[in-house]
Amino acid sequence: MSFITRGFSGRSRERDERLPPGQTLVHDFPVLSAGPTPEVDTAEWEFTIRTESGEHRWNWDEFTALAIDDVDTDIHCVTHWSKLGTSWRGVSLDTLFEHVETEQEYVMAHSYGGYTTNVPLDELLDGKAWVAFEFDGEPLEPEHGGPARLLVPHLYFWKSAKWVRGLVMMDQDEPGFWEQNGYHLHGDPWTEERYW
Amino acid sequence: MSEATAQTTSPAAASAAAVPAVPRSGWHVATVASTRRETPNASRIELEVDGWPGNAAGQHLDVRLTAPDGYTATRSYSIASSGAGTRVTLAVDRLPDGEVSPYLVDDVRAGDMLEVHGPLGAFFVWAPDAAHAAAAVDARPVQLIAGGSGVVPLYAMAEAHGVAQDPTRFRLLYSVRSPDDVYFADELRRLAEASAPLQLDLVYTRRAPDGWRTPPARITREVLESAVIPAAERPRVFVCGSTGFVERVADWLVELGHDARSIRTERYGGT
Ligand SMILES: Cc1cc2nc3c(=O)[nH]c(=O)nc-3n(C[C@H](O)[C@H](O)[C@H](O)COP(=O)(O)OP(=O)(O)OC[C@H]3O[C@@H](n4cnc5c(N)ncnc54)[C@H](O)[C@@H]3O)c2cc1C
Numbered sequence: 001m002s003f004i005t006r007g008f009s010g011r012s013r014e015r016d017e018r019l020p021p022g023q024t025l026v027h028d029f030p031v032l033s034a035g036p037t038p039e040v041d042t043a044e045w046e047f048t049i050r051t052e053s054g055e056h057r058w059n060w061d062e063f064t065a066l067a068i069d070d071v072d073t074d075i076h077c078v079t080h081w082s083k084l085g086t087s088w089r090g091v092s093l094d095t096l097f098e099h100v101e102t103e104q105e106y107v108m109a110h111s112y113g114g115y116t117t118n119v120p121l122d123e124l125l126d127g128k129a130w131v132a133f134e135f136d137g138e139p140l141e142p143e144h145g146g147p148a149r150l151l152v153p154h155l156y157f158w159k160s161a162k163w164v165r166g167l168v169m170m171d172q173d174e175p176g177f178w179e180q181n182g183y184h185l186h187g188d189p190w191t192e193e194r195y196w
Numbered sequence: 197m198s199e200a201t202a203q204t205t206s207p208a209a210a211s212a213a214a215v216p217a218v219p220r221s222g223w224h225v226a227t228v229a230s231t232r233r234e235t236p237n238a239s240r241i242e243l244e245v246d247g248w249p250g251n252a253a254g255q256h257l258d259v260r261l262t263a264p265d266g267y268t269a270t271r272s273y274s275i276a277s278s279g280a281g282t283r284v285t286l287a288v289d290r291l292p293d294g295e296v297s298p299y300l301v302d303d304v305r306a307g308d309m310l311e312v313h314g315p316l317g318a319f320f321v322w323a324p325d326a327a328h329a330a331a332a333v334d335a336r337p338v339q340l341i342a343g344g345s346g347v348v349p350l351y352a353m354a355e356a357h358g359v360a361q362d363p364t365r366f367r368l369l370y371s372v373r374s375p376d377d378v379y380f381a382d383e384l385r386r387l388a389e390a391s392a393p394l395q396l397d398l399v400y401t402r403r404a405p406d407g408w409r410t411p412p413a414r415i416t417r418e419v420l421e422s423a424v425i426p427a428a429e430r431p432r433v434f435v436c437g438s439t440g441f442v443e444r445v446a447d448w449l450v451e452l453g454h455d456a457r458s459i460r461t462e463r464y465g466g467t
Contacts, residue, residue, distance in 0.1 A: 005261040005310055007303045010269050011295050022260070022270045024295070030465045031439045034319050036446035036456045080258070080270045081465075113456060143443060181319040182221065195221045195316055 016084070018074055020189035023082040029144060030081050034177070037142045038113035038163050045147055047131065048166035051102040060147070064133065066091045071130055073153040075160070076189040088151055090132030093124045104169035108176055109150050109161040116176035117161050118185065119152060121169070128154060131164060156187040156194065221314050224248055228308045229283065235377045238289045238345060239301045245282050245312060253278035253356040254321035254349040254434070256462075257314025259286075261296060271296045274349035274436070274462070275315065276380070278356045284312075287379050289345035291466075320434065320462045322353040324360030336432050336458075337365035339425045341445055343415075343437025344372065346464060350436055351380045354394045358387045367395040367431075369423045371415050371441070374403035397423040415441075417448045427453035435459065438466040 019025060042060040049056045058066070071088040107119050123129070132151040133140050140146035145162025152159045158178045179185050184193040226243040234240040251257075256274045263269075277285040290301040304310075325335060338357070340350040347370055357366050372378050378398065387394040399419060400412045425431040433454060435445050442463045450456055 003262060003309065003311075004264050006308050008261040008263055008269075008299050010261070010263045010267045015267070022268070024269065028467070031443070031463050033461060033463060035461055036450050036459050037443060038456065079272055079465075143439075182317055195313070 018084055019082055020076055021192055022080060022194075023076055023189065024080055026081040026083060029083065030077065030079065031143055032077055032079055032158060033143075033162070034115065034181075035113065038111075039142060040112045040147055040163055042147050046165070047096075047148070049096060049100055049169070050166065051100060051169045052104055053101065056096075056100055063091065063131075063148075067095050069130060071132065071151065071153075073151075075153050075157050077157040078183060078187070078194050082189075087136055088130065088132040089134035090130035090148070090151060092127065093129040093131070094127065096131070097125060102169050104171055106170040106173045108168045108170055108174065109159075109164055110166050110168060111161050112163040112165050115161065115163075115178070117150075117159050117178050118170075118174055118176045119155070119159055120173065123155065124152065128152065154188075156183070156189050158183055159187050220249060221316055222247075223311060223313050226284070226310045226312045228304055228306050228310070230306050231304060234287050234379050237301070237377065238287055238379065239304075240276075240379075241286045241288065241300060241304060243284045243286065243310070243312065245284050248282040248284060249315070250280040251275055251278055251284070251315035252318075252321040252323055253352040254462075255315040255317050256349065257284070257286075257312045257316055259296070259300070260311040260313070261299065262311075269296050272316070274352070276348045276352050276355075278352045279359075287345065287348050317462075320349060320436070320460050322356065322432075322434065324356060324362040325364070335362075335364040336430055337367070337425050339431040339433045340366070340368040340370075341420075341424065341433065341435045341437075342368065342370045343441035343445075344377070345379065346435075346437030346441065346462070347379050348436075349462060350434055351384070353434065354387050355383065358390050358392055358394065361392040363392060365395075365425070366393075367397070367425055369397045369399065369415075369420070371399045371401060371437070373401050374412075375400065375405045399423070415445065417451070420445065420448050421452055424449070424452075427455075430455070430458065433459045434462075436462040437464060439463040440467040 045060045047058045069092050074084045076082045109117050130151040131148050133148040150161040150164045187193050224245045226245045229242040229244045231241050256272050260270045273286045288300040291297045342350045388396045401414050404412045435442050442461050
């Protein structure tokens with residue numbers, strides 16, 4: 001139902017094919033958070049995966065000793081900004097799930113500070129997601145989710161849970177914190193799954 | 197939820213009852229009803245939104261502008277108004293190199309049509325509490341903290357509080373560059389004098405009014421400590437402004453003993 005807005009021309013630019021609809025390219029790194037930034041000490045940090053049969057647990061040293069991937073990717077926030085060609089380092093979810101047996105198909109990511117977001121497991125495997133702890137060659141800043149955040153670049157960035165502390169497997173898809181507060185259950189930027 | 201509020205007789209509560217706590221969002225055509233200069237750097241824009249379901253105080257919407265070549269730009273704006281009805285008020289600050297805000301502040305005029313998507317956001321909201329209003333018991337006080345245009349959703353909350361004559365204690369700490377940069381200045385003054393009053397504390401960062409107690413300066417932790425409802429009174433705190441402002445203030449609030457879970461934030465971008 002688009003129509004022309006009188007007097008608006010926008011900045012002259014070529015449309016970048018890598019930008020999903022409704023997104024604007026930015027060069028800084030905006031922040032979407034619902035509360036204060038939690039301070040998480042790596043000495044106390046741990047990451048867990050909980051399934052129907054038990055719990056897998058890594059502390060910071062164990063975690064950063066796992067195979068580490070370099071990830072170059074575009075990221076897209078629901079608040080209409082995108083960054084292209086960002087570089088991250090982190091542990092692939094494929095690595096984390098290597099020894100995890102589960103029949104459950106849905107994941108709730110839990111964060112320090114109490115936030116949650118839901119993602120189907122098959123959207124996290126096969127090279128699609130990481131737990132990242134470096135951005136642009138530096139330790140990930142608290143404001144952007146440090147010490148570690150989920151990185152699921154093919155979905156809107158709120159799914160890339162900041163300050164992530166663990167994943168809880170679920171039989172059914174359930175809305176997390178952001179989804180209960182108006183964001184889409186799934187969050188594909190290419191089909192603009194922003195809000196429900 | 198609407199059944200509970202419908203039992204009360206106050207007109208404000210009745211009109212609030214017409215708006216579900218989280219109205220369903222969608223795309224709407226908006227016609228600009230009026231614009232006016234809010235500050236030297238900002239405009240207030242009143243929209244008539246076809247099919248708008250109403251909104252809670254604190255929610256935002258997305259504005260989409262379309263250029264003649266089909267290019268579109270979308271940005272989020274907080275809503276300064278709340279309740280039922282199809283009139284929606286925005287207040288937009290001009291960013292010098294911005295793409296959308298200079299258009300909204302300087303070029304848009306009555307009769308223009310835009311697209312809006314909303315209302316959005318169900319977390320950064322405040323609603324008068326009908327049960328507490330009736331019994332006037334145990335309502336936690338509310339502390340609002342705004343930087344610049346970040347006052348927009350907080351003004352909506354303060355206004356909803358005033359309209360509902362809600363007995364909850366309400367206090368707003370508002371950081372502005374100069375006395376000319378206060379958004380909703382008359383309205384805030386009136387709310388401060390009303391029977392469900394708002395306690396208003398202004399901090400001037402560049403130029404203070406003549407004879408002001410302190411020289412202009414950015415908010416510090418000390419100012420925050422002295423002009424915010426103390427942590428011991430367990431206020432619910434809403435902070436809104438540029439990302440840098442919100443980060444600083446929220447960190448200090450936690451240091452001052454406020455429970456992180458009681459602090460809700462809206463970050464507008466920038467540093
Ligand atoms: C939920 C939400 C609610 C918002 N509500 C309001 C509102 O009520 N009133 C209002 O005026 N704005 C509001 N904003 C900000 C608004 O969405 C735009 O970001 C702003 O108007 C700038 O858009 P632009 O196209 O003019 O600038 P752009 O062309 O997008 O950006 C220009 C440059 O300024 C930076 N920038 C973006 N935002 C800011 C900022 N706030 N401070 C400093 N630098 C910034 C950008 O990163 C970029 O580098 C809100 C943002 C969010 C996320």
